[in-house]
Amino acid sequence: MATVSVVYHSGMGHTKAMAEAVAKGAGEVEGVKAELLAIDPADITDGRFTNNDILERIDASDGVIFGSPTYMGSVSGQMECFFDATAERWYKRAWVDKVGGAFTVSSGPSGDKFSTLVRMATLAMQHGMIWVGLDMIPGGEGLNRLSFYFGAGGQAGQEPPEEAPNEADKKTGEALGRRVAEVARKLKSV
Numbered sequence: 001m002a003t004v005s006v007v008y009h010s011g012m013g014h015t016k017a018m019a020e021a022v023a024k025g026a027g028e029v030e031g032v033k034a035e036l037l038a039i040d041p042a043d044i045t046d047g048r049f050t051n052n053d054i055l056e057r058i059d060a061s062d063g064v065i066f067g068s069p070t071y072m073g074s075v076s077g078q079m080e081c082f083f084d085a086t087a088e089r090w091y092k093r094a095w096v097d098k099v100g101g102a103f104t105v106s107s108g109p110s111g112d113k114f115s116t117l118v119r120m121a122t123l124a125m126q127h128g129m130i131w132v133g134l135d136m137i138p139g140g141e142g143l144n145r146l147s148f149y150f151g152a153g154g155q156a157g158q159e160p161p162e163e164a165p166n167e168a169d170k171k172t173g174e175a176l177g178r179r180v181a182e183v184a185r186k187l188k189s190v
């Protein structure tokens with residue numbers, strides 16, 4: 001059994017809705033267990049992320065999909081605090097060869113989501129992870145309507161999270177989850 005963790009921060013629930021869709025897609029793959037790990041601001045003290053349980057769950061995962069809202073053209077401050085807390089794992093090369101992917105939600109159709117995805121990929125590259133993007137050209141039913149390939153993008157502004165990101169964006173997130181899970185399972189069985 002391969003494990004894929006979906007590690008996300010969400011300020012107002014929109015990225016959480018996307019994270020649930022990504023985990024649903026990952027969990028649909030036979031032989032894969034998906035788990036949702038939320039970055040809770042209460043776990044950040046004086047700028048330091050202190051939830052060791054989340055770090056240990058990632059240690060035990062074969063795939064890791066990062067999710068963050070786009071705030072001011074990058075990941076949220078809470079996500080950055082979590083990233084900083086992974087430095088000890090970087091030094092020990094603890095996450096080398098885990099399969100990585102990412103998604104983000106922001107209010108603009110672009111909204112500079114790309115730089116958020118690149119930020120998360122950079123973290124994964126520093127850890128020596130194997131990056132998996134989205135293999136989906138924009139198509140029917142609005143799938144990948146926002147046209148990202150580095151990962152999955154969703155759009156949501158002030159609407160309630162039950163309304164946005166919309167079904168097409170969540171299906172795009174599911175596709176990313178499935179793809180990362182399939183690669184993680186294949187690599188685990190080699």
Ligand SMILES: Cc1cc2nc3c(=O)[nH]c(=O)nc-3n(C[C@H](O)[C@H](O)[C@H](O)COP(=O)(O)O)c2cc1C
Nearest residue numbers: 010011012013014015069071072073106107108111
């Ligand atoms: C501090 C802050 C910065 C934001 N910066 C951007 C931005 O750079 N681009 C954009 O399109 N939307 C931006 N937004 C809108 C959010 O990305 C959007 O509302 C998103 O759905 C929030 O996700 P969440 O509910 O998971 O926090 C920003 C919102 C906040 C609160």
